[in-house]
Amino acid sequence: MLQKFRWLVWPVVIGLVAGLTLLALRQPAFDSNADAPGYAHAFENAAPAVVNIYTSKIVREEQSPLYDDPILKHFFRRGNPAEREKVERSLGSGVIVSNEGYLLTNNHVIRGADEILVLLQDGRQSIARLIGSDVETDLAVLKIDLPGLRPISIGSTERVRVGDIVLAIGNPYGFGQSMSQGIVSAKGRYGLGLSQYENFIQTDAAINPGNSGGALVNQRGELLGINTAIYTKSGGSMGIGLAIPADLALRTMGDIIEYGRAVRGWLGLEVKALDQQSNGVVVSAVMPDGPAAHAGLRVGDIIYAINQTAVGDGHAGMNEIAVTRPGDKITLSVGRSGKRGEVQVVAGIRPTPLAN
Template sequence: MRRFLMPLVWPVICGVLLAIVLLNQFPQLLGTPQSVAPEASSQHASNSAQNTTGADSESIVRPAPELREAAPMPRSGGPASYAEAVERAAPAVINVYSSREVEREQHPLMSDPFFRQFFGDETPRRQRMLSSLGSGVIVSAEGYVLTNHHVIRGADQIQVALRDGREALAEVVGTDPESDLAVLKIDLDNLPVISFAQSQDAKVGDIALAIGNPFGVGQTVTMGIISAKGRNHLGLSPYEDFIQTDAAINPGNSGGALVNAKGALLGINTAIFSRSGGSNGIGFAIPTNLAREILNEIIVHGRVIRGWLGVEVQEITSNLAASFGLNAAQGVVIASVARGGPGDQAGLRPGDVLLSIDGKPILDPRVAMADIADIQPGSTLPVKIVRDGEALTVEITVGERPIPTPSEDS
């Protein structure tokens, strides 16, 4: 039997090998569809889609969805250097050195009458000078300088140093503690002057350059972007409308310039949010649209004139709204009324809910303060309130906001 099968083994093996080769080269012999090259797959799908009318559902090929392609990211939109912007703005940014004389605390024994009898009433008092560093911006050829109020607060003498090496004593034209701005004047010729940008036109993401005198090391430029606009509720001042930037701002930058990519003034650098005392990438600048108004008011009137109702207001919560009989948390609640002030004369009381002034709804206490400040003193306006669940309208004559006392200016 074995002798009979041996002659058939080799032909069978050869036949199997031949079949494998043929099936590998011609898979359609088994009904397997031929693979399509990747380059032609989309064309094949398109042809198949056109020729499948009447075919069974399993062989339908759907056309690819039409996707929206994003435009290529431009890579040449911004300059490779901001040196031109710095050259335009930096000469107008100055260093501000303020100093004041204070008395040193006397020795504790000098408060004891027993020891004082040996020295009498003519005990020599020791004095020392306190100095602070800051920055300022020259905004006119007449020598007017914008800086922060806290930079020159309580100063007996203010000296400024320009980038070109000149120095001068500065006179205080006026200050506004409530916006933390001050106006100085220096008497020098051929002063470099910065140009003003429209801060309301700036957008989040725009390039911002901070120029000032951090830590007294000398004029320094840092770069970042505008991180946010209209920042308030920071507790820095009663009137807050800050530009936020991540350009490094450090102690000594206060009063310096925040400029755009063309070197135009966007704001006055004022404060930083920091747990270490150094820059954490959260800095705040007073925008030029506000700084310009303060500057003009101080130069023309010697002070900032603001409208005043003589009331202190606070935000109204849902619980307060329910207790006042309101359907929603709208308006602000009057917390106190200044005696003899416009609100007192109009009959406003603590606990009244202020809904609108001159038809404009009130939604936020700080926004309300800013809106009232913009009203010309002497104007008579209708004010809508809710008292004991009843809606009332009263007429109120707007007064002028008093200048803060030194105790309020801390």
């Protein structure tokens, strides 16, 4: 059975109107459930930092070959229909993470947009500037210039456990800001073909189209992840949602703000996984003059661990390298000719980063 993962961007038809209407609703003055158990406190802490994102882009229709015919050109000289333009709109979510107005969202939410409109929980709106994006993690950084912003508090993704209660906040189907509740179903999901670096938090909290870029928070309303995709056969939630861990998202954001792109360590080698019963990867290529070549690595070497973290089938090792910086010393556990030892490699700068 083929798996089907889906981004959570939703085409806008009446979403903006619905979002504005729902955001305008007021809470009742008397709360009869003030002492009842629930997640209202988490929502109150996190919701002001979760925004609705509306994007638009101009799409130019390609000219039909028929319009190259001189006879047709004569009849259709007035108002060439081949030059028509249309505006495509879609929506997603985002999270305010600083008082300066920096927001995190998914790259696929804003990719190709000519205009990005951000709508806050309090009803204010602002045109956002794209600071930069990283296709390898599917993250993007936006900036808005509004006073009195309430950035989200950051939780510890390292302390997240399978079974912990989590809450997903976003703008599903353009209905306006909504929250759903679930648990952490799994950690470290990868190999899904959604992005180059995958280390997703999996949750069964209901996540639907329009939630992309929204917040996954704990019971205190602290950010644990950026909601990104769902597994679905119907187009809606089936209890398998995926979020990018907050620590990875924030590190990527910091790089984009400071350097204009994500900065990651690079070893200059290619690897292939061993058989499923074995832990480790075999070196299939070594780049000339790269860090691995300078450290003496060869084709055929087997790498078992990176900085004492088992590489598994290679994805764990890729993620371990991704969090290093150029100049960092990396310890590889390497096997060669039946012998095993450690090799020190100084991470370099990738010569040609993938274009965003």
